[in-house]
Amino acid sequence: MDCNCKKLRDDIAAGRIKSAEAVEAVFDTIEKNDSKIGSYISTFKEQAIANSKQLDEKISTGKSAGILAGTPIAIKDNMCTTFGATSCASKMLENFHAPYNATVVEKLISAGAIIIGKTNMDEFAMGSSTENSALLKTVNPWNTQCVPGGSSGGSAAAVAAGMCSAALGSDTGGSIRQPASFCGVVGLKPTYGRVSRFGLVAFGSSLDQIGPITQNVTDAALMMNVIAGHDPADSTSVDEKTAPVCDCLEKIDEPIGNLKIAVVPQFNTGADGDVQKAINEAIEVYKKMGAEIVEIDMPHLEYSVAVYYIVATAEASGNLARYDGVHYGHRAEDIENYIDVYCKSRAAGFGKEVKRRIMLGTYALSSGYYDAYYLKALKVRNLIRGDFLRAFEKCDCVLIPTCPTTAFKFGEKMDDPLKMYLSDVYTIAANLAGVPAISIPCGFDGNDLPIGLQLMAPAFGEDKLLRIARMFESKTDWHKRRPPII
Amino acid sequence: MPRFFFWMAEVMSKKIDAELVKKVAKLSRLELTETEVAEFANQLSAILDYVEKMEQLDTTDVQPLAHCLPISNCLRDDCAKPSLGTEKILENAPDTDGDFFKVPKILD
Numbered sequence: 346m347d348c349n350c351k352k353l354r355d356d357i358a359a360g361r362i363k364s365a366e367a368v369e370a371v372f373d374t375i376e377k378n379d380s381k382i383g384s385y386i387s388t389f390k391e392q393a394i395a396n397s398k399q400l401d402e403k404i405s406t407g408k409s410a411g412i413l414a415g416t417p418i419a420i421k422d423n424m425c426t427t428f429g430a431t432s433c434a435s436k437m438l439e440n441f442h443a444p445y446n447a448t449v450v451e452k453l454i455s456a457g458a459i460i461i462g463k464t465n466m467d468e469f470a471m472g473s474s475t476e477n478s479a480l481l482k483t484v485n486p487w488n489t490q491c492v493p494g495g496s497s498g499g500s501a502a503a504v505a506a507g508m509c510s511a512a513l514g515s516d517t518g519g520s521i522r523q524p525a526s527f528c529g530v531v532g533l534k535p536t537y538g539r540v541s542r543f544g545l546v547a548f549g550s551s552l553d554q555i556g557p558i559t560q561n562v563t564d565a566a567l568m569m570n571v572i573a574g575h576d577p578a579d580s581t582s583v584d585e586k587t588a589p590v591c592d593c594l595e596k597i598d599e600p601i602g603n604l605k606i607a608v609v610p611q612f613n614t615g616a617d618g619d620v621q622k623a624i625n626e627a628i629e630v631y632k633k634m635g636a637e638i639v640e641i642d643m644p645h646l647e648y649s650v651a652v653y654y655i656v657a658t659a660e661a662s663g664n665l666a667r668y669d670g671v672h673y674g675h676r677a678e679d680i681e682n683y684i685d686v687y688c689k690s691r692a693a694g695f696g697k698e699v700k701r702r703i704m705l706g707t708y709a710l711s712s713g714y715y716d717a718y719y720l721k722a723l724k725v726r727n728l729i730r731g732d733f734l735r736a737f738e739k740c741d742c743v744l745i746p747t748c749p750t751t752a753f754k755f756g757e758k759m760d761d762p763l764k765m766y767l768s769d770v771y772t773i774a775a776n777l778a779g780v781p782a783i784s785i786p787c788g789f790d791g792n793d794l795p796i797g798l799q800l801m802a803p804a805f806g807e808d809k810l811l812r813i814a815r816m817f818e819s820k821t822d823w824h825k826r827r828p829p830i831i
Numbered sequence: 832m833p834r835f836f837f838w839m840a841e842v843m844s845k846k847i848d849a850e851l852v853k854k855v856a857k858l859s860r861l862e863l864t865e866t867e868v869a870e871f872a873n874q875l876s877a878i879l880d881y882v883e884k885m886e887q888l889d890t891t892d893v894q895p896l897a898h899c900l901p902i903s904n905c906l907r908d909d910c911a912k913p914s915l916g917t918e919k920i921l922e923n924a925p926d927t928d929g930d931f932f933k934v935p936k937i938l939d
Contacts, residue, residue, distance in 0.1 A: 444919045537899055551898055577907035581898075584905045651882045662859065669860075671932050676925035683935045684860075692862040700861055704852070704871055705878060707859045718882065723895030725885050730896060762874055763881055779899030804900055 350416050350510040350564040357415040358404065364397035364415025368459050371417045375462075375508045383483040384503035386422045387429045388462035393417065397459050411457025413571060418453055419503050419512035422463040423470055424555070425544040426450055433546050434478035435468045437674045437694030447544020448576045449513060449555050456571045461509055464499030468696045469665065470520055470548045472496050473768050476759055477698045484755075485527060486828035487794055491752035494524030500558045501528040505828055511559040511568055515545055517552045518653050519747075519772025522784035525558050526747035526797025529786045529826065532558045533565045533811070536804045537779035538583035539590075541576030547664040549657035550581075552776040561824050562785060562815040566593035569807055588805040600816045601809060604636040607740035609643050612771060616749040623788030623796040624746050630820050631744075639739055643732040648725050649773040650766055655709045655722035656777070662706030668694060701762060726777050733778040737803045742813050745771055747784040747797030771799060781807050785814050786823035795823075846876045 347353070348371060356362045372390050379385055400415045420426065423433045425443035432438045446454075453460065467477035475483045475498025483498045485491040486506040493502040497514030501524035504512050514521040516534035525532025533556045540555045547553065557568035574590045576582045606628075613624050628638055670676040670690030677689035695703070709718040736743055748771060758765040775782035780801055787798035798817065802810035818824055847855075852872045856863045863871070917930050926933040 441923055444915045444922070538902060575905065577905075580904045580906060581902075582905065583900070583902055587902055645888070648885055648888065651885050654878060655882060666860075670925060671934055672920075673923035674925075680935055683937050686934060687860040688862040691860055695861070697867075700859075700863070700867070701871060701874060703859050703861065704855050705875055708847070708851075708855045708875065711855065711858060718879075720895055721885050721890065722882075723897055724890035724893040725888055726899075727893050727896035728888065728890070730899060763878055766878070777899065 348417070348507055348510045349560040350413065351567050353416050353510055354412070354414050354567070358410065360404070363401045364404075364459065365394055365401055367415060368393050368397040368417050368461065371461060371509060374506070378506055379508060381484070381489065382486055382502050382506055382508070383481050384464050384499045384506070384508055385419070385462040386432055386434065386465050386480055386499070389428060389460065392428060393459050393461045400457060400459070411455060412567065413453065413456040413458040416458055416510040417461045418458040419462050419464050419500055419509040420450060420460060421466055421497050421500050421512070421514050423466060423515060423546040424450060424513060425546070426460065426463065429463055431463070431546065432480060433469050434466045434480050435694065435696065435699070436479045437668050439480065439675070441673055443544070445544065448541035448578060449572045450544065452572050458571070464497070464503055464512060466499055467496035467698070469546065469699050470496040470515055470517055471661070471698050471702055473519070473523060473765055474753070474758065475499065475524070476755065477696055479696050485752045487529060488752065488792065490754055491794065492527070492755055494527030494752060496520040497558060498524045501525050501530055501532065504528070504530045504558050504560060507827070511557055511564050513555055513572070514558045515553055515555050516776065517549045517657060518776050519769040521556045521558060522747050522772050522782060522797065522799060523769065525784045526795065527752040529795030529823070529828070530558055530560060531562055531565050531783065531785050531814070531824065532556065533569065533783045533807070534775060534781060535569065535573065535807055536781045538581055539588075539781070539805065539807065540572050541574070541579040541582045543576050543578040549660040550664060551660060552657060554776070562811055562818045563594070563597055565783070566597045566811045569593045569811070573807070583805070591808045593808045593811050596808070597812060597815050598819070599812060600634065601741065601812055604631070604634070604813065605639060605740040606631055606636050607639050607641045607736055607743045609646070609743065609745055610640055612646070612745045616746045617751070617790070619790035620746050620749065620751070620796050624744075624798060627787045627798050627817060628744065630817055634816055634820065641736050641739060641743070643736060645725065645728040645732050646774045649729060649777060650770050652722045652725045652729065652777060653769070653773045654705065654766055655718050656726060658702045658706030659709050659719050660706070662703045662710065665699070665703055670694075698762070729774055730778045733780055741802065742810060743801045745799050747771060747799040751790045751792070751794035751796055775801050780804050781810050783810055783814050785818060786826075787817070787821070788823060845872070846879045847872050
């Protein structure tokens with residue numbers, strides 16, 4: 346079964362296949378393959394099949410079933426659902442049952458999506474390989490010796506292995522795009538404020554954004570049409586007056602005329618040879634379609650990782666203060682006084698990377714160090730934003746690799762946190778500047794591992810960004826390749 | 832690298848020693864093992880060494896940017912709505928007593 350979103354939705358709506366059949370087929374694939382891949386922390390087979398049958402009935406009576414009618418969708422396990430646990434792949438929240446649905450989950454359900462499971466991730470979305478999950482190991486469907494990327498590694502692996510039609514991920518410094526690149530699928534980080542964060546477990550609140558991971562660009566556009574928009578429950582989601590939601594799907598197959606693409610030479614030359622080659626070939630594809638390529642300098646982007654690991658950890662240290670062993674989450678047993686409730690519960694509930702980031706963020710915000718680290722980082726963040734504003738005066742989008750390498754091996758970067766952080770060097774800037782960015786498949790390296798092409802556009806330009814991505818996709822067939830495991 | 836220089840480099844780059852790690856751990860309400868203290872001292876020092884590359888940039892006239900887009904809070908209408916309810920909220924609590932969260936004694 347071809348399980349990509351739009352095709353499946355069209356087939357279900359036209360009565361060519363029943364939603365229940367599609368959902369059952371996806372669960373067959375999960376039962377066959379997920380013991381090898383490890384995408385899902387939890388699945389909801391009974392509920393999903395029951396919901397799909399209800400939907401089939403609705404469709405058979407001629408009623409509209411919504412724009413995702415009956416398609417099986419996976420959710421990263423840091424988005425709240427009233428069904429199942431919302432664990433964030435942490436021992437802290439392993440048994441946490443959210444009292445409400447995240448806005449994105451409500452929107453998917455209203456659009457007729459069938460939520461089939463919650464996917465694995467780095468604990469609290471902190472990591473670039475999904476190795477920081479306290480609950481499960483996820484492997485790359487293209488090579489089980491390699492990581493799927495992270496932190497939305499479970500979502501990306503599930504989409505790549507055909508274990509859902511599409512998935513939601515969250516992206517604070519590359520957590521949608523980097524795993525999408527490593528697993529050979531499409532991943533979009535929308536503009537900050539485009540999608541509601543209500544019900545997304547907070548990590549770095551000025552950077553976090555939910556977005557789709559899909560098999561192709563059209564599906565990403567379809568998913569955006571469902572999840573984008575202002576939410577009264579999230580005061581940072583942008584209102585209709587400032588940036589009206591536009592239909593991403595309507596003109597998806599219309600190429601952009603007089604397209605101007607900017608490339609940043611020092612970024613390409615910093616990547617592995619195979620990645621450089623694939624990116625250069627992608628540039629040629631755009632040239633052949635008549636795009637004008639301009640070289641630009643974005644001098645402050647090389648400071649992105651430094652800024653990010655101060656800003657994101659500072660915000661995380663505050664956000665994760667709520668895990669106190671009192672209101673919800675893990676509480677340690679050997680408690681003597683109320684301070685123990687905090688210190689021992691957090692010591693047992695959090696994994697090493699989470700502790701490391703809380704420590705770094707607390708340090709950066711502590712008296713005596715605030716100016717040197719946090720304030721300085723916010724100033725450099727402004728310079729990075731300025732690089733983007735200047736770039737977009739000269740072009741429609743910026744094209745760089747998603748990652749300097751393809752998927753790396755398990756354990757390769759676990760002993761050296763800085764080395765792991767540096768693997769996000771190309772994705773972080775878009776979060777710091779708040780602009781939308783997409784990763785699409787653009788080739789394979791010598792070991793048959795996928796390579797991702799990243800396009801970044803001005804704030805709230807998702808519709809145009811997706812069309813530019815679709816232009817490349819329509820001339821290539823990298824996105825059609827499927828991993829050998831299925 | 833000869834052992835002495837390796838040692839010198841380690842000492843010179845040590846921004847965070849064990850004592851500071853313990854202080855920050857206390858602020859973070861995290862109980863750390865001695866092994867973790869030693870490990871974090873090394874790792875956090877290395878990360879801060881890297882982060883200090885920000886110093887290369889002159890930011891004298893640059894405003895700090897806390898929010899990346901020129902939008903302010905979008906406030907909803909100030910009207911009362913039903914809340915989730917005590918029972919639902921307490922379902923996830925590690926320990927409860929009636930309508931309350933239960934914690935160890937705070938005052939002696």
